[in-house]
Amino acid sequence: MQYVPHGAIPDTRGFAPAIVAQELALHLPGYKHVLVSAREGLQARASWNQWPVYRFESSRLYTRVFWKWFRFNPWPLERRLAAIARKVRPDILHVHQLEFDVASFRKWLGWNLPCVVHAHVRTQRPQAIPANAYIAVSGYVRKELVDKGFDPHLVHVIHNGVNPEVFHAADVPQKMALRLALGLPVDRPIIFFFGRKQHVKGYDICLNVIEQLSAEEYRPLMVTIGPLPPGTERELGYAERQLQCDRLIQCGALLDLPARPHAELAQYLAAADMVLLPTRHEPQGMVVLEAMAMGCAVLAGATGGVLESITDDVNGGLLSADAPLEHWVSAVRYWLQNPAHRQRLGAAAAQTVKQQFEWQHAADKLDRLYQTLLKC
Structure with missing residues (x-):
């Protein structure tokens, strides 16, 4: 059971834990999957890929009364999940939330169901009652968890992957056709950013880079795709960044778009000349892998799990997010002016993903972990 x-x-919104859960299920055909997720506007109980899907939703009234007024939750997610588990009787529970309360869940359930907790972040400390296994999405996350006190024997590294049927390289005619279909210019170089439009993802660096380059004769276009999560407006410099964004849109240097479905995202990636992802923190970087799989030249922040997929000047480029803006501008300018350099890096990036980061590689590792736990 995936939760x-x-x-x-x-x-529906490019949320990494949901993508990981559904891709792993798709690539583990030997299991009968039951999926549990948030509702997010979808029907309360349905199926996906012929598997049952149970959906949770807390009404605004419930949240206001119990969380905001009384600071008490009489029907916590662990209790609701235990009620579902008693019905379906799974052999193993796979939770995509590091702070999941294993002890509380087992109390409501009534027996010690084997639990695997997927660590997409590394900010939590270990609980008194641990899960049977933890999955870190990178060696970087594993080290952080172990340093926080997690049992190193319980923490396994399984990198996120890429679906090659969705994310694969396009040739030049396909690239131009996609630009026409998406309403993008065919006579200007295009820089692509996708992800959360927040400081931690380096969105401000992208805006500053295109502002510096917008007056140059080849007139590059920055295309940014992604959500603006709640609370972003409280970030330092948010108002100035929005004004900067408006200026760049008005002068034709920036196309700023909301989050897109995965298949459509792949089309935009295929139309790009390069991808700029100057993240300040990244547990692994699924967006990095997806861009690499497309054969894109990716210039990324040298941080966290990104270092486990990109080798500088071999299959992409790395810069510290704290590097002076001039370094980012100079690197992007050089890449745009040297297509052979971009093509070399992009081809090596696609090969790296094919050899190491397709979802089947991750699913095979997970299958071995499941089988080990089921034999215990």
């Missing part, structure tokens, strides 16, 4: 407490299956 994603804060995202919907099938994914």
Whole structure:
């Protein structure tokens, strides 16, 4: 049973834990899957890929009364999940939330169901009652968890993957056709950013880079796709960044778009000349892998799990997010002016993903972990 407490299956907004859960299920055909996720506007109980999907939703009134007024939750997610587990009787529970309360869940359930907790982040400390296994999405996350006190024997590394049927390289005629279909210019270089439009993802760096380059004769276009999560407006410099964004849109240097479905995202990636992802923190970087799979030249922040997929000047480029803006501008300018350099990096990136980061690689590792736990 796969459980994603804060995202919907099938994914509707590019939420990494939901994507990971559904892709792993798709690539483990030997199991009968039951999926549990948030509702997010989808029907209360349905199915996906012929598997049952149970959906949670807390009404605004429930949240206001119990969380905001009384600071008490009489029907916590662990209790609701236990009620479902008693019905379906799974052999193993796979939770995509590091802070999941294993002890509380087992108390409500009534027996010690084997639990696997997928660590998409590394900010939580270990609980008194641990899960049977933890999955870190990178060696970087594993080290952070172990440093926080997690049992190193319980923490396994399984990198996120890429679906090659969706994310694959396009040739030049396909690229131009996609630009026409998407309403993008065919006579200007295009820089692509996708992800959350927040400081931690380096969105401000992207805006500053295109502002510096917008007056140059080849007139590059920055295309940004992704959500603006709640609370972003409280970030330092948010108002100035929005004004900057408006200026860049008005002068034709920026196309700023909301989050897109995965298939459409792949089309935009295929139309790009390069991808700029100057993240300041990244547990692994699924967006990095997806861009690499498309054969894109990716210039990324040298941080966290990104270092486990990109080798500088071999299959992409790396810069510290704290590097002076001039370094980012100079690197992007050089890449745009040297297509052979971009093509070399992009081809090597696609090969790296094919050899190491397709979803079947991750599913095979997970299958071995499941089988080990089921034999215990």
